[in-house]
Amino acid sequence: MPEQDSYVISKTSSIHFPADYDSILQRMHSVDPVLYGKSRNYINGAVTYLSPYISRGVITVKEVMDAVLQKGYQPVEIEVFLKELAWREYFQRVWQYAGSNINKDIKQPQQAVMHHHMIDAVNNARTGVQGLDTAIKQLYNSGYIHNHVRMYLASVICNVGKAYWLHPSAWLYYHLLDGDIASNICSWQWVCGTFASKKYYFNQDNLNKYSNTNQQNTFLDKSYEEIFTMPVPAVLQSNSMVNLQTQLPHTPVPSISLNKPTLIYNTYNLDAKWRITEDVNRVLLLEPSHFNQHPVSQHVIEFVMALAKNINNLFVYTGEIAEVASWYTNAGMAVEANIISKEHPAFAHYPGIKDDRHWMYPSVTGYYPSFFSYWKACKKFLM
Numbered sequence: 001m002p003e004q005d006s007y008v009i010s011k012t013s014s015i016h017f018p019a020d021y022d023s024i025l026q027r028m029h030s031v032d033p034v035l036y037g038k039s040r041n042y043i044n045g046a047v048t049y050l051s052p053y054i055s056r057g058v059i060t061v062k063e064v065m066d067a068v069l070q071k072g073y074q075p076v077e078i079e080v081f082l083k084e085l086a087w088r089e090y091f092q093r094v095w096q097y098a099g100s101n102i103n104k105d106i107k108q109p110q111q112a113v114m115h116h117h118m119i120d121a122v123n124n125a126r127t128g129v130q131g132l133d134t135a136i137k138q139l140y141n142s143g144y145i146h147n148h149v150r151m152y153l154a155s156v157i158c159n160v161g162k163a164y165w166l167h168p169s170a171w172l173y174y175h176l177l178d179g180d181i182a183s184n185i186c187s188w189q190w191v192c193g194t195f196a197s198k199k200y201y202f203n204q205d206n207l208n209k210y211s212n213t214n215q216q217n218t219f220l221d222k223s224y225e226e227i228f229t230m231p232v233p234a235v236l237q238s239n240s241m242v243n244l245q246t247q248l249p250h251t252p253v254p255s256i257s258l259n260k261p262t263l264i265y266n267t268y269n270l271d272a273k274w275r276i277t278e279d280v281n282r283v284l285l286l287e288p289s290h291f292n293q294h295p296v297s298q299h300v301i302e303f304v305m306a307l308a309k310n311i312n313n314l315f316v317y318t319g320e321i322a323e324v325a326s327w328y329t330n331a332g333m334a335v336e337a338n339i340i341s342k343e344h345p346a347f348a349h350y351p352g353i354k355d356d357r358h359w360m361y362p363s364v365t366g367y368y369p370s371f372f373s374y375w376k377a378c379k380k381f382l383m
Contacts, residue, residue, distance in 0.1 A: 037080030143177035254315035
């Protein structure tokens with residue numbers, strides 16, 4: 001198990017994700033939202049490295065927003081930063097609306113699909129494009145990849161390589177410490193045109209500008225007009241299904257008190273402050289059924305376990321929610337009053353009480369067909 005004060009997947013990685021709560025808060029309070037707005041698209045820009053903690057429910061986008069506003073910034077001068085936070089919340093609202101249909105094309109079918117596999121050259125970090133291959137290796141070593149590069153990869157795989165988005169998006173999610181089903185799937189669909197009015201493309205000049213590279217003579221070293229119409233490059237033609245499996249820890253049945261309700265934590269809710277003053281059982285539930293549908297790497301599981309150490313008196317249990325419910329029903333006790341979780345589309349099947357999440361814009365609910373329309377509604381409360 002990694003030491004809690006500094007979670008580093010690989011000694012060769014320069015990206016560190018501390019797992020102790022104090023260090024996470026320190027990182028949150030050190031954000032420079034103005035510099036972020038100016039440089040976020042650059043690979044070496046002033047990104048926050050907060051996404052793994054937001055995805056895992058350790059902190060919320062609302063807490064991040066409040067932290068920067070408390071420094072005295074006016075919303076108008078950090079609007080770029082606030083919009084990026086809101087994108088994550090927007091995708092969650094889309095997932096709430098779509099439910100399991102989020103795994104399908106949201107607005108229209110993906111065009112020009114040649115296969116439903118993963119492109120081997122991307123999986124093996126051998127595309128021949130330095131900025132992409134370096135980033136893929138970094139993903140494998142650190143569990144992190146810059147958001148701009150995620151768009152690049154999705155565009156190469158889906159729009160240049162003509163792969164359907166679903167399996168490649170699962171490949172990326174598998175490796176991400178900040179893996180968020182809604183953000184990941186909606187972003188892939190935005191790039192490939194199933195959740196946007198057009199597909200996203202880039203070329204080598206664009207990659208060089210934002211990735212600090214100066215490469216030429218790649219399959220991307222063309223004008224946009226040429227990239228729109230060119231056949232699939234030879235290096236992207238080989239494809240296959242990637243084996244994605246989760247290795248969950250073997251755990252004993254927790255020794256909980258049935259005289260108390262049980263708070264159910266999961267990989268999207270590792271909030272150390274949740275009902276902190278209450279005398280309850282606390283169980284981090286790792287459901288095999290969930291990870292069969294949404295597999296993650298061993299690196300992700302280790303990161304989750306490191307973050308879970310922030311929660312006092314927490315039991316970790318690999319099992320299904322129905323098993324937890326049976327602990328109470330077998331004792332003749334009501335499940336609905338004794339199992340408590342946080343609302344989340346991935347865990348809508350949990351019985352019992354569901355606390356609401358800590359939203360930036362709790363009044364802006366329902367489905368908005370575009371982020372623009374969603375942000376317009378949000379700004380009324382922000383400004």
